[in-house]
Amino acid sequence: MNAHGMSDVVRCSLTRSSGVARARASAREVGARDGARARASADARVEAFATRDGVELEVISRRARDTNENKKNKPAIVFIHGSYHAAWCYEEHFAPYFASRGYDTRSVSLRAHGNSGVSSSSASAGTLASHAEDVNEILSFERARANDEGRPWPCIVGHSFGGLVTQRALAPSDGERRASAAVLLASVPPTGNAGMVRRFLMRDLFASAKITYAFATKAFGTNVNLCRDCFFSSDLADADVERFARAINQSSRLRMFDLRALNAKELPVPKPTGANADVPVLVLGGDADFVVDAEGLEETARHYATDGRPVVLPNTAHDVMLDTRWIVAAKTIEKFIENNVLYGEDRRLLG
Numbered sequence: 533m534n535a536h537g538m539s540d541v542v543r544c545s546l547t548r549s550s551g552v553a554r555a556r557a558s559a560r561e562v563g564a565r566d567g568a569r570a571r572a573s574a575d576a577r578v579e580a581f582a583t584r585d586g587v588e589l590e591v592i593s594r595r596a597r598d599t600n601e602n603k604k605n606k607p608a609i610v611f612i613h614g615s616y617h618a619a620w621c622y623e624e625h626f627a628p629y630f631a632s633r634g635y636d637t638r639s640v641s642l643r644a645h646g647n648s649g650v651s652s653s654s655a656s657a658g659t660l661a662s663h664a665e666d667v668n669e670i671l672s673f674e675r676a677r678a679n680d681e682g683r684p685w686p687c688i689v690g691h692s693f694g695g696l697v698t699q700r701a702l703a704p705s706d707g708e709r710r711a712s713a714a715v716l717l718a719s720v721p722p723t724g725n726a727g728m729v730r731r732f733l734m735r736d737l738f739a740s741a742k743i744t745y746a747f748a749t750k751a752f753g754t755n756v757n758l759c760r761d762c763f764f765s766s767d768l769a770d771a772d773v774e775r776f777a778r779a780i781n782q783s784s785r786l787r788m789f790d791l792r793a794l795n796a797k798e799l800p801v802p803k804p805t806g807a808n809a810d811v812p813v814l815v816l817g818g819d820a821d822f823v824v825d826a827e828g829l830e831e832t833a834r835h836y837a838t839d840g841r842p843v844v845l846p847n848t849a850h851d852v853m854l855d856t857r858w859i860v861a862a863k864t865i866e867k868f869i870e871n872n873v874l875y876g877e878d879r880r881l882l883g
Contacts (some may be wrong), residue, residue, distance in 0.1 A: 541646070546637075574630060576623065578647070579635040581640075583666050587649040590641035591670070592619045607684040607712050607873055608674050612667060614692025614718075616750065618646030618783040621691075621776075621851070625858045633866060638686075640670060642697070644691050644786040657786045659800040664700035671701065671710050679846040684873050685712040688713020689865065691853065692823065693788055699801045699836070712873045714836075715865050718817045718824045721831040722801040724794065728828045745823060753781025763851040765820055776854055803835060812838050812872035816864060818848025818855070836869030838872070 565880070575595070580588040596606065609630055611622040619639035627637040643666065644650040644657035667688070674686040688711045690698030695716040702710055721727070732740040743762055746752045752759040759777040760768070804811060813836040817829040829842035845852070845860055852861045 541785060561719050575628070581670060583669055585651065587643060587651060588613060589643065589649070589666060589670070590619055590647040592623055592627070592639040594627050594637045596634045596636050597632050604683075605623065605683045606634045606636075607678065607869070608686045609869075610667070610674060610686050610688045610711075611637065611639045612688065612690040612694035613640070613642065613645065614690075614694045614720075614745075615788045616780050616784050617691070617851075618642075618648075618779075619693075620646065620779055620783070622689075622853055624854055626666070626689075626853045626862055629859070629862045630866070635869075638670065638674065638742055640667070642666065642694070642788065644790070645784045650786060654786060656790045657784070657788050660700050660789060660801075663697045663788070666861070667697055667701045668710060670852060675712055685709070687711055687713045687715070687869055687873065689715040689717055690719060691717040692850065693720050695832075696801065697722070697724075699832075702799075702804045702808050703802045704808065707808070709811070711811060713812045713814070713869055715814045715816060715868065716836065717861070718821055718852050719815065719828075720824065721828045721834055722799070722803075722835050723831065724799045725824075725828075726795060727831075728823075731825055731827060739822070746854060750781070750784075753777055762823065764852035764854070765849045765856050767816060767847075768849075768854075768856045774852075776851070812868070814838075814865065814868040815841055815842040816845070816852065816861060817842055818845045818850070818852055820847055820849045822856065823850040 539787040552797055575597070576592055579591040579593050581591050582588055611619070611626065613619065613621050618641040620700055622637070622639040627639050630637050642655070642657060650657060658666070671686055671688065678685050688698050688701070690696070696719060698716060699719070699722055702714060704710065729740070729744070733745070744759070746758045746762050748753070752762045754771070754777070756774050756777050759780065760766070760773050764773055766775070803809070814839045815829055815833040817824055819826070826844065829844060833842040834840055843864055845857065845864070848857050848861070849855050852858065
């Protein structure tokens with residue numbers, strides 16, 4: 533996307549006292565940075581979240597709009613992007629929609645993505661565990677804020693490899709509950725993407741080779757046709773695909789993971805245990821996705837989903853939150869949160 537001027541940037545950090553995460557923030561002004569930027573508006577501001585090792589993560593925040601319809605206390609929603617994307621991908625549709633429906637939103641750029649920093653010695657943006665630890669620090673901050681405001685604890689939405697990060701964030705060894713609910717959006721399954729790659733190769737060797745090339749070389753950032761093939765439906769407007777391709781091309785400075793190390797050392801992701809075992813999970817995807825197939829969605833749903841089945845939206849490609857029928861996905865997520873957090877039987881969500 534084109535660069536836009538940004539104002540109020542808040543530096544957030546976590547300190548620990550007697551094992552309790554506490555948040556503190558101090559405001560400062562910064563100008564626009566070069567590179568991909570989410571659209572700024574009166575409703576959104578960019579925050580810099582300082583992690584345990586001092587790396588700053590870009591977080592685009594929106595406060596819920598105050599209308600009569602939105603008087604109920606609702607949880608904040610934390611959005612986690614997938615590979616080659618950044619916080620901006622939720623700011624196009626999802627974040628404004630949920631803010632208009634009464635939810636605070638936090639769109640996060642993981643390390644080396646968007647305007648987030650990165651450890652100086654990193655060859656990749658991080659490991660599955662380190663990304664999950666970053667996400668859990670943000671969730672801890674949001675839980676503290678929710679407790680102060682008397683709101684339910686945050687919900688988390690993770691897309692593609694960001695869905696895998698979300699899965700890892702829900703499987704902590706300390707057993708502390710992380711979120712009130714989770715949505716795995718066109719998510720890589722807990723065993724990784726190797727099985728999906730093999731299935732796509734068997735189904736259509738040429739198309740699979742083309743997609744593999746696009747991901748290996750990041751060619752979808754400069755080739756609009758490849759970008760559509762990888763991420764979008766055939767009826768999404770050409771101008772939108774071109775705009776999103778430019779944003780994708782600028783969204784990452786390093787690969788999200790070293791895939792070889794990920795597959796060898798960190799998979800499969802264990803199932804949540806203890807306090808996280810009963811976190812409601814929605815597995816949501818599309819039937820026109822050429823990155824995460826039906827079998828991948830089904831595997832993830834068997835592992836996590838409350839009813840063991842995914843919700844598969846018709847005529848929807850991989851970038852569900854940007855695709856033509858994004859509103860159907862948003863309303864499905866909203867209904868899930870309403871049923872499982874706002875009106876559900878689990879009343880332990882206020883901490």
